[in-house]
Amino acid sequence: MNRKPNRIVALLLAGTASLIASSAFAQENQIAGPLKDAPPVRNLRMYREGRFEVAPSASFTLLDEYRRTIFLGARLQYNFKDWLGVGLWGGYGIVSASTDLTEKIDQKSPRGVTTATQISPDTNGGFDKQTGRLQWVAAPQVTFVPFRGKLALFQKLFTDTDLYASLGIAFVGTQERGACGDTTKAGQKSCSDPGSFALASRVAVAPTFGVGFNFYFARFMSFNLEYRALPFSWNRAGFDQRGTGNDGKFPDQKIDGEDRTFKWNQMITLGLGFSLPTKPTIGN
Amino acid sequence: MKQARSWLLLTAFATLGSVAYGKPAAADKKTATDTAAKADDATPKDPPKDAKGDDTTPKDAKDPKKDEPGGDFDVCQITPDLPGCKGGATAPISGPGAGPGAAGAARKDVEAEVYAVQQIYALRRGRFEINPYWSFSLNDQFVSHPAPGIAANYYITNVLAVGVNANIYAGLNGDSDFNFQNRRAARVAVPLNEYQWGANANFTYVPAYGKFAAGFGKFIFHYDAYVVGGVGVLSTRPIPVIDPDNRKFSFNPKLNFNLGLGLRIFFNRWLALNLEVRDYIFQEQLENMAVAASGVKDCKNCATDPKTWNGETSITNNIQAQLGLSVFVPFSWKYKLDK
Numbered sequence: 001m002n003r004k005p006n007r008i009v010a011l012l013l014a015g016t017a018s019l020i021a022s023s024a025f026a027q028e029n030q031i032a033g034p035l036k037d038a039p040p041v042r043n044l045r046m047y048r049e050g051r052f053e054v055a056p057s058a059s060f061t062l063l064d065e066y067r068r069t070i071f072l073g074a075r076l077q078y079n080f081k082d083w084l085g086v087g088l089w090g091g092y093g094i095v096s097a098s099t100d101l102t103e104k105i106d107q108k109s110p111r112g113v114t115t116a117t118q119i120s121p122d123t124n125g126g127f128d129k130q131t132g133r134l135q136w137v138a139a140p141q142v143t144f145v146p147f148r149g150k151l152a153l154f155q156k157l158f159t160d161t162d163l164y165a166s167l168g169i170a171f172v173g174t175q176e177r178g179a180c181g182d183t184t185k186a187g188q189k190s191c192s193d194p195g196s197f198a199l200a201s202r203v204a205v206a207p208t209f210g211v212g213f214n215f216y217f218a219r220f221m222s223f224n225l226e227y228r229a230l231p232f233s234w235n236r237a238g239f240d241q242r243g244t245g246n247d248g249k250f251p252d253q254k255i256d257g258e259d260r261t262f263k264w265n266q267m268i269t270l271g272l273g274f275s276l277p278t279k280p281t282i283g284n
Numbered sequence: 285m286k287q288a289r290s291w292l293l294l295t296a297f298a299t300l301g302s303v304a305y306g307k308p309a310a311a312d313k314k315t316a317t318d319t320a321a322k323a324d325d326a327t328p329k330d331p332p333k334d335a336k337g338d339d340t341t342p343k344d345a346k347d348p349k350k351d352e353p354g355g356d357f358d359v360c361q362i363t364p365d366l367p368g369c370k371g372g373a374t375a376p377i378s379g380p381g382a383g384p385g386a387a388g389a390a391r392k393d394v395e396a397e398v399y400a401v402q403q404i405y406a407l408r409r410g411r412f413e414i415n416p417y418w419s420f421s422l423n424d425q426f427v428s429h430p431a432p433g434i435a436a437n438y439y440i441t442n443v444l445a446v447g448v449n450a451n452i453y454a455g456l457n458g459d460s461d462f463n464f465q466n467r468r469a470a471r472v473a474v475p476l477n478e479y480q481w482g483a484n485a486n487f488t489y490v491p492a493y494g495k496f497a498a499g500f501g502k503f504i505f506h507y508d509a510y511v512v513g514g515v516g517v518l519s520t521r522p523i524p525v526i527d528p529d530n531r532k533f534s535f536n537p538k539l540n541f542n543l544g545l546g547l548r549i550f551f552n553r554w555l556a557l558n559l560e561v562r563d564y565i566f567q568e569q570l571e572n573m574a575v576a577a578s579g580v581k582d583c584k585n586c587a588t589d590p591k592t593w594n595g596e597t598s599i600t601n602n603i604q605a606q607l608g609l610s611v612f613v614p615f616s617w618k619y620k621l622d623k
Binding site: 062064065110119146150154 | 423425466469470471472494496498504
């Protein structure tokens with residue numbers, strides 16, 4: 001049943017790609033005469049080339065199962081070219097709020113033998129305390145700016161814009177339920193022990209990419225809207241989900257690396273960029 | 285006689301040439317001031333056009349004397365600030381008294397086809413937009429709702445359209461593995477719902493448009509951003525989680541309102557890539573999280589009574605991202621004014 005949508009998506013993407021390829025050339029500059037080979041834009045404001053950018057930002061995670069996070073952070077970037085920059089994006093989770101599902105589990109999940117290794121007792125802070133958290137992110141990255149242009153809003157307000165893509169490696173400070181249940185390791189508690197629901201810190205390494213718009217409403221200031229993904233595996237609920245049985249898909253009374261499941265962690269970022277020097281280079 | 289015929293042909297050929305270039309001999313004497321004044325005229329005096337409507341007049345034919353030594357073309361009347369013009373004082377471009385800057389500028393070819401105001405690349409007014417797309421849910425971590433869909437809009441003005449759209453979800457809803465994991469570990473079930481189809485009538489408003497230089501400036505892509513909103517129907521039903529042996533729900537249509545934002549990137553004047561995020565808001569009927577005990581409420585086997593299957597209702601946001609193509613018809617149109 002799952003193959004059908006995939007095939008349709010693939011066909012749609014292939015069709016789109018072929019149309020892009022065939023039609024994009026139709027846009028090529030066809031000017032002949034004295035303007036042939038002349039630059040399409042004179043006195044171009046090079047908003048990025050040779051400038052350093054500091055962009056404080058707020059990021060909001062999407063499609064969270066147990067806990068939502070709001071990161072306050074910043075993007076620091078130096079642009080060698082108008083189309084290429086290197087920098088660092090990072091943030092610290094200042095808000096980590098439980099979802100409706102977390103609250104439901106906390107209220108309705110029966111505490112007993114069947115859930116003793118899965119759900120923290122109410123006396124121990126409840127389920128909310130065992131769910132994983134994204135604490136901080138730091139991602140060195142390369143940014144490409146293949147598109148730049150302008151935007152008219154209500155045919156009255158005009159702003160220069162660009163569309164960019166970032167690619168980097170993210171170091172993500174996570175907190176998830178610590179290892180338990182492995183009796184061969186000294187110091188590990190049984191997973192039904194209330195103390196085993198305590199969170200342990202870990203730094204996960206993940207690829208990260210982002211796609212976004214910059215809107216330059218002043219020569220040194222821009223508004224930034226970005227989608228970013230950080231796909232990696234982690235144990236978000238603190239459940240013992242895998243480790244034994246067919247394909248290891250049954251609980252094994254242990255919490256370890258096998259209980260981490262893949263998650264396409266994603267977020268929307270809003271930022272305000274300040275560029276230095278404050279005046280952009282003007283092209284010929 | 286033969287010689288006379290040759291001369292006649294030659295004369296006719298020369299006359300044809302001058303007609304094609306649209307410049308009678310007297311026009312050569314026109315000053316630049318006249319030309320500049322006429323440039324402001326919104327309806328040009330019918331310069332000769334080729335099949336595409338482009339002005340085909342060669343530059344030299346337009347003003348053959350401008351580069352001639354001693355010609356009377358005066359560039360300083362158009363641009364008094366030009367170096368060499370000395371603060372607006374008129375100076376011939378060549379000959380006695382001509383400034384070096386002015387002369388240099390005047391030697392440069394004048395490009396008569398650069399327009400102060402460009403025409404809008406893709407006019408929408410009076411055109412239909414057909415938009416097939418693929419959509420997928422952004423906010424439901426329990427059940428995914430991918431769907432093919434199609435939208436049709438008619439642009440009443442260049443920025444306002446009325447239209448309809450429809451999505452087919454049936455057979456494509458995906459119950460996430462995460463639901464099973466959650467039920468097994470926490471012994472807590474979450475009510476799940478699936479969708480069958482949706483149809484809406486919408487208004488679209490296009491407040492923003494712009495263009496991007498892509499491929500390091502080689503290609504220009506035009507784009508616009510729009511807001512869409514409307515009202516329609518979404519057919520949904522609960523997925524039986526609590527008592528799947530007894531409960532078989534049927535689809536019921538619900539009134540929904542929708543609001544969305546979209547971006548169109550034009551590949552040419554009639555074809556665009558379309559990205560949209562739309563929120564369909566409706567009152568969802570959830571499954572009853574408890575199984576009714578038999579013998580209660582005048583029913584012998586209450587678990588099989590459909591009246592006991594429904595639980596509470598909840599306002600639900602079905603946020604869908606859409607990726608598709610927009611085809612505008614008719615493919616071409618005529619601008620009200622020439623370039």
